[in-house]
Amino acid sequence: xxxxxxxxxxxxxxxxxxxxxxxxxxxxxxxxxxxxxxxxxxxxxxxxxxxxxxxxxxxxxxxxxxxxxxxxxxxxxxxxxxxxxxxxxxxxxxxxxxxxxxxxxxxxxxxxxxxxxxxxxxxxxxxxxxxxxxxx
Amino acid sequence: xxxxxxxxxxxxxxxxxxxxxxxxxxxxxxxxxxxxxxxxxxxxxxxxxxxxxxxxxxxxxxxxxxxxxxxxxxxxxxxxxxxxxxxxxxxxxxxxxxxxxxxxxxxxxxxxxxxxxxxxxxxxxxxxxxxxxxxxxxxxxxxxxxxxxxxxxxxxxxxxxxxxxxxxxxxxxxxxxxxxxxxxxxxxxxxxxxxxxxxxxxxxxxxxxxxxxxxxxxxxxxxxxxxxxxxxxxxxxxxxxxxxxxxxxxxxxxxxxxxxxxxxxxxxxxxxxxxxxxxxxxxxxxxxxxxxxxxxxxxxxxxxxxxxxxxxxxxxxxxxxxxxxxxxxxxxxxxxxxxxxxxxxxxxxxx
Numbered sequence: 001x002x003x004x005x006x007x008x009x010x011x012x013x014x015x016x017x018x019x020x021x022x023x024x025x026x027x028x029x030x031x032x033x034x035x036x037x038x039x040x041x042x043x044x045x046x047x048x049x050x051x052x053x054x055x056x057x058x059x060x061x062x063x064x065x066x067x068x069x070x071x072x073x074x075x076x077x078x079x080x081x082x083x084x085x086x087x088x089x090x091x092x093x094x095x096x097x098x099x100x101x102x103x104x105x106x107x108x109x110x111x112x113x114x115x116x117x118x119x120x121x122x123x124x125x126x127x128x129x130x131x132x133x134x135x136x
Numbered sequence: 137x138x139x140x141x142x143x144x145x146x147x148x149x150x151x152x153x154x155x156x157x158x159x160x161x162x163x164x165x166x167x168x169x170x171x172x173x174x175x176x177x178x179x180x181x182x183x184x185x186x187x188x189x190x191x192x193x194x195x196x197x198x199x200x201x202x203x204x205x206x207x208x209x210x211x212x213x214x215x216x217x218x219x220x221x222x223x224x225x226x227x228x229x230x231x232x233x234x235x236x237x238x239x240x241x242x243x244x245x246x247x248x249x250x251x252x253x254x255x256x257x258x259x260x261x262x263x264x265x266x267x268x269x270x271x272x273x274x275x276x277x278x279x280x281x282x283x284x285x286x287x288x289x290x291x292x293x294x295x296x297x298x299x300x301x302x303x304x305x306x307x308x309x310x311x312x313x314x315x316x317x318x319x320x321x322x323x324x325x326x327x328x329x330x331x332x333x334x335x336x337x338x339x340x341x342x343x344x345x346x347x348x349x350x351x352x353x354x355x356x357x358x359x360x361x362x363x364x365x366x367x368x369x370x371x372x373x374x375x376x377x378x379x380x381x382x383x384x385x386x387x388x389x390x391x392x393x394x395x396x397x398x399x400x401x402x403x404x405x406x407x408x409x410x411x412x413x414x415x416x417x418x419x420x421x422x423x424x425x426x427x428x429x430x431x432x433x434x435x436x437x438x439x440x441x442x443x444x445x446x447x448x449x450x451x452x453x454x455x456x457x458x459x460x461x462x463x464x465x466x467x468x469x470x471x472x473x474x475x476x477x478x479x480x481x482x483x484x485x486x487x
Contacts, residue, residue: 015371015393040172042165047411049371049393050424071156090159096209096417099163101172110162114154 015049018056025060025085028104032084038105053100060085060102067111073098077108143344144183146219157183164345167211167338169360169409181345187219188343189244189252191282192226195275196268196302196311197258201293202228204330208337209417216337220344224252227270238271245285253343254279254286256314259295259302263310279317288322288349289314290339294432297325297356304438315356322349325356329432332413335361355435357407366403366429369411372396385426396423400444402431 021041028039043053061081069075073092080087086108090099141149147157161179165172194202211220223229224244225237232240244252256279261267265274273281283289291314294300302311315323326336339358342350350358367373375381375395382389382396397404403411406429410421422429428444431437441449 016374017371042172044166044418045169045412047369047371047373050420052371069155069159071153071159075159090163092209092212092215094209094212098209099159099166101162101166110155110158114158116154 015052017046017048017052018059021046021056022059025082025102025104029082029084032104032106038103041102041104043100043102057087060087069110075110077111140186142183143185143187143219146187163211164341167334168342168345168350169338178345185344185347187222188287188340189248190221190223190255190340191241191244191252191286192223192229192255192257193275193278193282194227194270195256195258195260195279195296196309197293197295198301199228199257200330201257201296201336202226204328204333205292205336206333207416208333211337211341216340221253221340234271241282245282249285251287252285253340254283254289255292256289256296257292259299259311259313260317261302261309261311263308267309276317279314283318283321286321288324288343289318290324290326291315291356292326292336293331294327294329294437297327298435300329301438304436323356324349324352324358327355327357327362327433327435328408329430329437331433332361332409332415334413335409353407357433361409361413362407362433364407366406366408366411366423367401369409370403370423371411372423390426393426396426396428398446399428400442400446401428402434402437402440402443402447403429404447406431406434408433 024041028041031037031039043056048056063079063081063083066076066078069077073090073095075091076087076089078087079085084104084106086103086105088099088101088103088108088110089097090101092098144157147160152160158175158179161175161182162172164178164182165175168174168178170178192202208216216223222244225241227237230237230240258268258275260275260279262276265276268275270278291297295302295311296314299307299311299313302309303313313325315325324339326339328335335358338361339350342348342358350360353359353362355362367376370376372393372395375393376397380389380392380394381398382394383398384390385399395401401423403423410429411423414421414424430443431440434440
């Protein structure tokens with residue numbers, strides 16, 4: 001056996017923490033539709049019992065879009081089966097999960113290109129073109 | 137790495153993108169138990185933050201607190217040292233030894249007079265200076281000398297915060313907590329045996345981010361992490377409310393994951409964040425592993441009766457301490473305790 005994941009443990013019991021959260025998500029969808037107000041739920045702050053996080057993930061399902069970010073470790077961002085509800089998982093460079101969030105929004109902020117990065121990229125592109133011009 | 141560089145400059149020099157920085161800020165907000173809406177404020181503050189000098193002193197301790205710190209996942213210890221703080225003195229982690237180590241401590245104090253943080257793990261023996269010395273200096277003298285020019289002192293672990301196991305009855309070394317000795321500086325207590333690694337790093341990150349210490353409770357603990365009891369945040373709480381308890385470690389209740397109150401769980405009177413932050417990268421915490429909470433982040437936890445006695449039968453002043461629990465829960469708990477007492481009496485009688 002190489003890791004804890006290989007231990008065959010099945011948890012059938014519910015501790016009742018998933019349903020209230022799903023209701024909270026539904027209210028957040030309403031706020032997004034009615035007032036364009038996004039919501040971020042930090043899953044690390046909630047008292048999940050064994051297996052409940054997995055149950056939540058299963059209940060939300062998978063949608064048609066997913067993205068991977070490689071910055072200070074990998075991040076996995078995907079839309080759930082409910083459009084506008086996004087599951088975000090941040091990992092550090094060692095691969096440990098450092099944050100799990102539900103974002104109820106049209107597009108998670110972290111997927112947007114940031115001004116600082118756009119400016120830096122533009123500068124790099126400019127330098128590359130100047131260099132090419134100088135060589136010719 | 138220059139101490140005058142801001143965190144934003146350090147990360148930029150390492151090629152970290154703005155997206156990476158936003159991710160760092162999101163996990164920092166989570167670490168500080170702040171709402172995600174605070175991320176832009178954290179980003180602004182962190183971008184301009186400068187790494188504080190940190191001096192870590194180890195007195196009557198077991199190094200468990202440092203072991204815990206090395207398990208921090210967000211930020212990792214390496215990330216913390218390279219990006220967030222300048223760890224200038226730490227017995228277990230520093231490369232220097234002997235005179236060079238002590239010289240590094242003095243140099244850090246002089247260069248950062250009035251601005252550095254002192255972190256202490258372990259209690260201070262007052263019975264005899266010879267009980268615990270470092271480089272021929274008593275723990276008391278080293279603490280007072282080092283704390284003199286500090287911005288604040290952080291007592292890491294229950295020994296530094298409350299005297300802990302060295303201070304347990306009969307306290308042979310005359311061990312005292314840091315707060316018993318330092319009265320002219322802010323002292324933050326981060327108790328636990330050991331404390332949750334991310335709570336240690338969170339206090340440092342809070343200081344780095346906002347240049348100030350967190351709000352504290354009556355025991356000097358950060359409210360963000362010690363503001364609620366383990367019981368309040370326990371996923372087994374619904375079973376307590378329903379009066380469903382494990383009676384032994386191998387009965388049906390234990391197998392079904394029912395409440396561990398009758399097996400001595402100190403969750404109802406213990407303020408800590410284990411139930412949500414958990415241990416080992418968020419894998420689980422004692423109750424999730426089937427063991428009652430020992431109450432290790434509370435003062436004098438070692439001397440409060442047996443770990444396996446229900447709260448109401450241990451020497452805790454149960455009624456007053458339980459006042460914060462839900463009324464229905466208290467009633468159920470009291471009934472459960474009465475049953476447990478009868479069961480214990482029966483066991484003793486039969487034995």
